[in-house]
Amino acid sequence: MNVRVKICGLRSADDVAACVAARANYVGLVFFPKSPRHLEVDMARDVALSVPVGLAKVALTVDATDAELDALIEAVPLDMLQLHGHETPDRVVHVRSRYGLPVMKAVGIADEGDLPALSDHLQVADQILVDAKPPKSAQLPGGNGLTFDWRLIAGRRWPVPWMLAGGLNLTNVADALRLTGADQVDVSSGVERAPGVKDAAKIVAFCDAARMPARDAAI
Numbered sequence: 258m259n260v261r262v263k264i265c266g267l268r269s270a271d272d273v274a275a276c277v278a279a280r281a282n283y284v285g286l287v288f289f290p291k292s293p294r295h296l297e298v299d300m301a302r303d304v305a306l307s308v309p310v311g312l313a314k315v316a317l318t319v320d321a322t323d324a325e326l327d328a329l330i331e332a333v334p335l336d337m338l339q340l341h342g343h344e345t346p347d348r349v350v351h352v353r354s355r356y357g358l359p360v361m362k363a364v365g366i367a368d369e370g371d372l373p374a375l376s377d378h379l380q381v382a383d384q385i386l387v388d389a390k391p392p393k394s395a396q397l398p399g400g401n402g403l404t405f406d407w408r409l410i411a412g413r414r415w416p417v418p419w420m421l422a423g424g425l426n427l428t429n430v431a432d433a434l435r436l437t438g439a440d441q442v443d444v445s446s447g448v449e450r451a452p453g454v455k456d457a458a459k460i461v462a463f464c465d466a467a468r469m470p471a472r473d474a475a476i
């Protein structure tokens with residue numbers, strides 16, 4: 258299987274270079290001021306301009322207004338928007354048509370009751386990010402390094418491309434791929450040496466593990 262990898266929460270051109278070396282497919286830039294990965298627009302523009310053609314630049318926003326998205330899209334060259342808040346299907350439709358960029362909608366999963374929210378977005382989003390639902394006490398709506406029970410989505414297939422996220426790392430990504438059948442993965446905390454600080458060696462090791470042809474680790 259040709260697994261595609263998104264590395265989220267990049268903050269510098271060095272981080273981009275690490276993703277290029279690792280042959281990642283997407284890089285994520287976080288726009289959420291409470292996050293240690295947050296980028297101001299000027300800094301994000303510099304990081305985005307260092308990304309070579311062929312590596313998709315994804316902006317992650319949380320319940321952003323049109324005015325906030327207007328300012329972001331005006332300044333930063335982007336290939337995709339990741340909506341990581343409580344955006345409704347109607348909001349996804351609006352954002353997609355206003356900016357003409359593909360939209361990936363993140364949906365948090367903790368138990369069976371969260372699965373219908375995935376279906377709600379299948380008709381409107383270009384991609385779905387199936388992520389761990391943050392605990393009520395969490396400061397961040399994502400990027401918490403927490404997994405969810407992958408058996409909840411084992412064998413499920415959706416009619417749009419989707420990514421698996423939530424607490425993935427070098428040691429569990431092969432099992433996660435095998436159990437869920439995902440062919441795209443997204444990681445942030447698992448390739449950091451401290452919150453918001455990416456580790457180039459971990460990025461390369463994660464991408465290699467995700468693409469490892471024989472996945473024979475026990476589940």
Ligand SMILES: O=C(O)c1ccccc1NCC(=O)[C@H](O)[C@H](O)COP(=O)(O)O
Nearest residue numbers: 265292399400401402423424444445446
């Ligand atoms: O990373 C953040 O700080 C963040 C802030 C606000 C919303 C989402 C955020 N991150 C999402 C991601 O990086 C990933 O899409 C996903 O949640 C996986 O994160 P992790 O469990 O850390 O690998």
